[in-house]
Amino acid sequence: xxxxxxxxxxxxxAHGEENYPHECCGVLLGNSTPxxxxxxxxxxxxxxxxxxxxxxxxxxxxxxxxxxxxxRKQGLDIVGFYHSHPDCPAQWSQTDFAEAHWVxxxxxxxxxxxxxxxxxxxxxxxxxxxEDKKFLDEPVEIAMNEAEIEQERGRS
Amino acid sequence: xxxxIPTPLRAYTGGQQTVSIPGATVGEALEALTxxxxxxxxxxxxxxxxxxxxxxxxxxxDDIRYLPQKEATPVEESDExxxxxxxxxxxxxxxxxxLGMPNx
Ligand SMILES: [Zn+2]
Numbered sequence: 001x002x003x004x005x006x007x008x009x010x011x012x013x014a015h016g017e018e019n020y021p022h023e024c025c026g027v028l029l030g031n032s033t034p035x036x037x038x039x040x041x042x043x044x045x046x047x048x049x050x051x052x053x054x055x056x057x058x059x060x061x062x063x064x065x066x067x068x069x070x071x072r073k074q075g076l077d078i079v080g081f082y083h084s085h086p087d088c089p090a091q092w093s094q095t096d097f098a099e100a101h102w103v104x105x106x107x108x109x110x111x112x113x114x115x116x117x118x119x120x121x122x123x124x125x126x127x128x129x130x131e132d133k134k135f136l137d138e139p140v141e142i143a144m145n146e147a148e149i150e151q152e153r154g155r156s
Numbered sequence: 157x158x159x160x161i162p163t164p165l166r167a168y169t170g171g172q173q174t175v176s177i178p179g180a181t182v183g184e185a186l187e188a189l190t191x192x193x194x195x196x197x198x199x200x201x202x203x204x205x206x207x208x209x210x211x212x213x214x215x216x217x218d219d220i221r222y223l224p225q226k227e228a229t230p231v232e233e234s235d236e237x238x239x240x241x242x243x244x245x246x247x248x249x250x251x252x253x254x255l256g257m258p259n260x
Contacts, residue, residue: 105163
């Protein structure tokens with residue numbers, strides 16, 4: 001189970017809408033707990049794949065090192081990543097799977113139709129090695145306060 | 157020197173985020189690291205002993221692939237080596253268009 005606040009959930013979806021028709025990407029910081037990955041903060045990252053930004057993403061390792069350094073100071077860890085699929089299902093692709101190497105981390109994917117965020121799903125990368133890794137569908141729990149519940153009601 | 161271990165590899169370093177490893181060069185420190193934590197080796201190197209293509213090694217802020225001396229680069233006690241697996245992916249739109257598949 002991935003635990004996420006409503007504001008972080010809304011922010012990563014908004015990032016996908018802003019970047020449409022290009023893919024957005026970012027890092028989920030938090031703590032890994034026996035109940036699953038608990039996100040405390042999300043950090044936007046640049047997409048280095050300017051050659052194919054509409055259907056590829058890549059986060060520069062330099063940027064990841066900076067994010068990791070900052071996270072450590074706050075007692076947080078990298079627990080996952082997010083990216084968007086412009087006009088494409090919120091399911092992992094073969095490319096996503098081949099390029100996923102952070103076992104134990106959550107990979108969150110948001111489908112963006114035109115410039116509106118549609119479905120958001122999370123996949124947990126499990127396994128013990130490159131050879132037996134696997135994506136599992138991961139339930140997402142979104143923590144909302146009263147005002148946010150009202151806001152979401154107003155939307156639908 | 158201190159070596160930062162990424163989340164997925166901490167299972168092999170007893171859960172430690174950072175390990176302190178002796179060594180005069182990047183290569184020596186890596187050798188000492190995999191000596192101390194032998195299970196790490198297969199996750200960092202392929203069967204032929206080459207660094208796996210998706211594993212990035214950074215000495216402070218520099219990719220060791222682009223350092224003139226690469227793994228022979230001398231290191232100081234205060235240096236920081238980070239092991240960072242790559243983060244990438246993408247979607248399948250091209251294929252969908254090619255096959256004329258409806259969006260799911
Ligand atoms: Zn993707």
